[in-house]
Structures are given as structure tokens and as C-alpha cells.
Amino acid sequence: MSELFYNAAPNATRVAPPLPEPRRYPTQKPAQVYLFGTCVIDLFFPSAGLDAIRLLQREGIRVSFPQGQSCCGQPAYTSGYTEEAREVARAQLKLFAEDWPLVVPSGSCAGMIRHHYPELFKDEPETLAQVQALAERTYELAEFLLHVCRVELHDRGPAVKVALHTSCSARREMDTHLHGRALLAQLSQVERVEHDHESECCGFGGTFSVRMPDISGAMVLDKTRALKGSGAHQVVSADCGCLMNINGALEKQNEALRGQHLASFLWQRTGGVS
Template sequence: MRMSHSPFAAPNATRVAPPPAPPRSYPAKPSDAYLFGTCVLDLFFPDAGMDAIRLLEREGIKVHFPQAQSCCGQPAYTSGYTDEARAVARAQLALFDGDWPVVVPSGSCAGMFRHHYFELFKDEPETLPQVAALAERTYELAEFLLNVCRVQLRDSGAPVKVALHTSCSARREMNTHEHGRALLAQLAGVERVEHDHESECCGFGGAFSVRMPDISGAMVRDKTAALNGSGAAAVVSADCGCLLNINGAFEKQGDTLRGEHLASFLLRRTAGKAAQGAGK
């Protein structure tokens, strides 16, 4: 769930939807790329970050990880703290300058780079070219593997039924669900099962889960019940915030089902089976 970045917006104001973005064109696979690790991944899922790096390196890409990177600014932005969000975002703009793609193992953080920095810096025309350059070079991990690396994954795991959870903002802004589905479909032993409430928020929403814990708790109970009812033996997601919330709910409920980041799942399923991208 994403809240308005401005808590003072007029409740009856007419909002005009932006025009649909043109189809994205994808470049040839680069020799170098940045990884933006995200603050949640860095603190709670560092193994998933390392697995994302291994997936990229397996494709022959040299991965650069600027050590001073922190947060994309989304928590402050969606809570209405625009000045604070801008200060955090400005630091990331300086770190990821240049021509290399920026790969993000989180659709919501990638969406912040690609879409919301324009709004954040709308009053700084001198900064907008840098914002536009970052947006053009930003890719969610699954999108990058699928459409830039053009991986062809060869499964080495046992048959398993998997439920794919995608962040609600990642679905809207980055089509992460489509990229994740396409990668899972390449794994011969993986059957992706549908689950109820698949497109709905898990209740995390960043600061939303802190400000409105009762509503958030009800939402994640619906989500975990749907995942349990799907018949899946495993849960995969490309967003660490959602994994943090869903896995925390599973643990509190005494359930043994757990979610795993898509990067870790893909690497584990294809261990020893180098993904042969198109044109290799």
C-alpha cells in the first residue's frame, strides 16, 4: 500500500493520471553494472544481495556496489517528509552517476528511482537531467535478467509448487510480477500456483505498517492465509519489505512456510547450471 507523499493534498482535488509510458527498449547486455542493495536487503536479507550479485556475475557482468549507498528515500517521501527524502535521494544520485545500469533487487525501490525522483526534484530543473539519466538506467533485478541479460535458466532442483508474491507498488510501477513469472516459467521443475489476493498489498507499506498496525496486521493475515491455501510448498518474492512482513507473520502464527527472495531461489535452483543468455 502506498500513501500519498503529501498529507496536505486537498481531499476532493481532481487527479489526472499520467499518460501511459511508451514500451521500454532494452540495451545489449553491459560489461559493468551497479547494484543498489536497498536498506531492507542490506539489514535483513544480505544473503539475497550476494545472490543477486552472483546471478549477475554469472552472466559475465562486473558488479559495482558503492559502499556509501543507503536508502532510496521512499519511506520519507511517502510519509510526507519531502525535504528529508530529497536529501537522501541527492546522495544516491551522486553515487550512481555514469553510464552503467543500476540493478535493484526490489521493485518498489526501483520504482522510486525510475518514477518518483521526477516529482521529488520537480522544483530543481538543474537536477532533472541527472534524474532522467538514472531513471533510464534503472532496472528491477528480474527485469534486468530477463530483458537485458536474456537469461535462459536450466533448472537443477526437485519438482516444487511455488507461490509468487509481488509488491503492490512493484506491480504497478515496474511490472515485476510479469518478469518474475517469466523467469519462474523457465524452471522445468517449478510449478507456479495462483493464490487469492495475489495483487493485494501484504500490509507492509513501509511506515504504513507502523502507523496503522491493526489494519496492516489484518492485511498480512489475509495474505498468509491465501498463501497457505494455495498448495504452494514455497513462497518467492522480489521485494524484501514484503518478505520481512510475510515471514514475520508466518513465524508469529507458528507456520513453517517461509518466503525467499527471487534472487536466492533462482540461484539455488540453477546451481552449477550456468544460465546461457541469448547470443552467448
């Protein structure tokens, strides 16, 4: 809760903080973009990164993937290690120097770069302008496909019911649940089903799942129970950290239901062609 609400007198009128200005999107597709692959995709879901590249290339966009990229710094930042997070972020800044959009197949990592990098460097005016420029050209993958590429998807798969899961920060910082829903709605044979824990955390939370394993385990149990009860044949998410947690829990439960990254789902559903 904001400081405004804590400090208000008991009978004072409570005013909500102003909403951010709607994001303005380019009117034309760029010729080239950077892809920030994320450490989880690099280590555990490389196919999601490759499918993200394929989706972008199909739109006629050249994709640059700097090999030196690593973590965005979010685990250190959310654990209170601000200086360590700043050093990780500083290393990434050097890799994305050209004025190309930075596309991220993870809403939480995109949110870190777009919304928290400026906070990290607010006391370094010599770096802040570069950080703010990078933040302004950072897009989550589904957002970029929908609002910058303006994709028109043609479904070539069989009828299927899917449940969409978005990570907490992705939902609240980058609106990826809205972008994901809009892309899935373009697929004529895909029915997105609701589940009563859609807006709730799966229990991963990066280091939270390590520091609070019992609470994390209870949360993912609630999440998987809701997913199984939804009637979905498949789970789709734009964040691989959550997928790793959800799929691991489903495997332990000996369930056939599994989650897949949105990029891979879209690529496979559309047959790899436009």
C-alpha cells in the same frame, strides 16, 4: 483516482489517461552495472544481495556496489517528508555517476528511483538531467535478467510448487509480477500456483505497518491465509520488505511455510552455474 475523473461532469465521457510507452531495452548486455542493494536487504537479507550479484556475474557482468549507498528515500517520500526524501536521494546520486545500468533487487525501490526521483527534483533544473538519466538506466533485477541479459535458466532442483508475491508499488510501477512469472516459467520443475490475494497488499507498506498496526495485521493475516491455502511449498518475492512482514506473520502462526527472495531462489534452483 486521477483529477480528470474527479472533475468530469456527471454525464461526460470519461477518458482514461494514456498508457506509458513500452520500455526500450538495450540490444546488448552491458559490461558493468551498479547494484543498489536497498536498506532492507543490507540489514535483514544480505544473502539476497549476494545472490543478485552472483546472478549478474554469471552473465559476464562486472558489478559495482558503492559502499556509501543507503535508503532510496521511499519511506520519507511516501510519508510526506519531501525535503528529507530529496536529501536522501541526493546522496545516492553522487554514488552512481558512471553511465552504467543501476540494477535493484527490489521493485519498490527501483520504482522510487525510476518514477519518483524526477518528480522530487522537478524544480532543480541543474540536477534534473542527472536524475532523469539515472531513472532511465534503472532496472529491477528480474526485469534486467529477463529483458537485458535475456537469461536462459536451467532448473537443477526437485519439483516444487511456489507462490509469487509482489509488493504493491513493484507490481504497479515496475511490472515485477510479469518479470517474476516469466523467470519462474523457465524452471522446468517449478510450478507457480495462483492464490486469490496475489494482487493485494501484504500490509507492510513501510511506515504504514507502524502507523496502522491493526489494519496491517489484518491484511497480512489475509495474505498468509491465501498463501497457505494455495498449496505452495514456498513463497517467492522480489521485495524483502514484504518478505519480512509475511515471514514474520507465518512464524507467529507456527507455520513451516516461508518466503525467499527471487534472486536466492533462482541461484539455488540453477545450481549456481549456467
